[in-house]
Amino acid sequence: MDRNRTGWRDGLFDALVALALVAIGLVGTGPAGANEGIATGRATYPLVVAAALALAVRRRWPLATLAVGTAAVTAYLVLGYPYGPILFSFFVAVYTVAAYRPLRTAAVACGVALAVLLVHVFVGVRSPGLLGLMPAAAWVVVPFAVGTTVRLIRESAARDRVDEARRLADAERLRVAREVHDVVGHGLAAIHMQAEIALHLLGKKPEQAEAALTAISRTSKEALDELRVTLTVVRRDEAADERAPAPGLAQLPQLRDRLAGAGVPVTVEVSGERRQLPVAVDLAAYRVVQEALTNVLRHAGPATATVRLRYAPGEVAVEVTDTGRGPVAGPGQAGGYGLAGMRERVTALGGSFTAGAVPGGGFRVYATLPVEEAE
Incomplete structure (x- = not known):
């Protein structure tokens, strides 16, 4: 019963996070493009919504969430749309995999996500060139490090509880x-x-x-x-x-x-x-x-x-x-x-x-x- 209640609360929280990022993406993407001098297109908002909504099941299916987020963000950047709130959805997806999957699995999945994300650096409509490698890599390395740290702390606390019991x-x-x-x-x-x-x-x-x-x-x-x-x-x-x-x-x-x-x-x-x-x-x-x-x-x-x-x-x-x-x-x-x-x-x-x-x-x-x- 407690496990079901906890799972229900986690699912509700994830859904609220997804909806919040949808709202932020819909409201913030246009101003971000105007600030960068880049116009949005027909696929901009569908991709923003897809990347954010995938987070509603991030703890149930973290790898699938990362796959959807990576595909949406990569397509978004390859099409030359502005750097904007969609990257927050990608950040959360990478963090979730690092925090809730074993280290080896998380490292492989996030490595693949990084490789796919870097495609826009070389073949995008507005390719930033080699100067875009470091910023793009940071959107994977930082959430991966944070998620891994959180997972290690959680596992250590669980071991302490077992030892105390x-x-x-x-x-x-x-x-x-x-x-x-x-x-x-x-x-x-x-x-x-x-x-x-x-x-x-x-x-x-x-x-x-x-x-x-x-x-x-x-x-x-x-x-x-x-x-x-x-x-x-x-x-x-x-x-x-x-x-x-x-x-x-x-x-x-x-x-x-x-x-x-x-x-x-x-x-x-x-x-x-x-x-x-x-x-x-x-x-x-x-x-x-x-x-x-x-x-x-x-x-x-x-x-x-x-x-x-x-x-x-x-x-x-x-x-x-x-x-x-x-x-x-x-x-x-x-x-x-x-x-x-x-x-x-x-x-x-x-x-x-x-x-x-x-x-x-x-x-x-x-x-x-x-x-x-x-x-």
């Missing part, structure tokens, strides 16, 4: 990958730990194994629910249930309970006055805590964890420490979206991020995120 698509894919990693990675780590516990207790203490299996069921359901919410946000589905809570620091109690069910006791400490955070900041802070606790579950071994949340003027800070052995990369393991993903999330919002081993044992993740204060 590709960059945005890549950024969106990375964002989706990070969200899915945070949701699925945490859930699977908890399920894996609970499954190990269930297998260990199945033959010895079936009732405790049943509790671990129940925790697996609950954790998998929570992970699926959170994944559904995440994908809904990613798709920006307006028809989705808007009551579904977006992940944020308000879900820390559920996250703490999930880790406790997997065998990692978590303490949450909050300082400062709680307040509503921007969605992006709230999500990033929650994901940092979630990923840090997931790493505790995966790598720290038997450990406890402490989450400290500090609300301060202009920022919110989160800190996760544990008493375990810290992350240990196995052979061939890549960093994935773990610490690198947390750092990218935080720095993208203008915050700071640090992570490292704690003297005496354990691991610490610390992030600050700027928060604009309401005026």
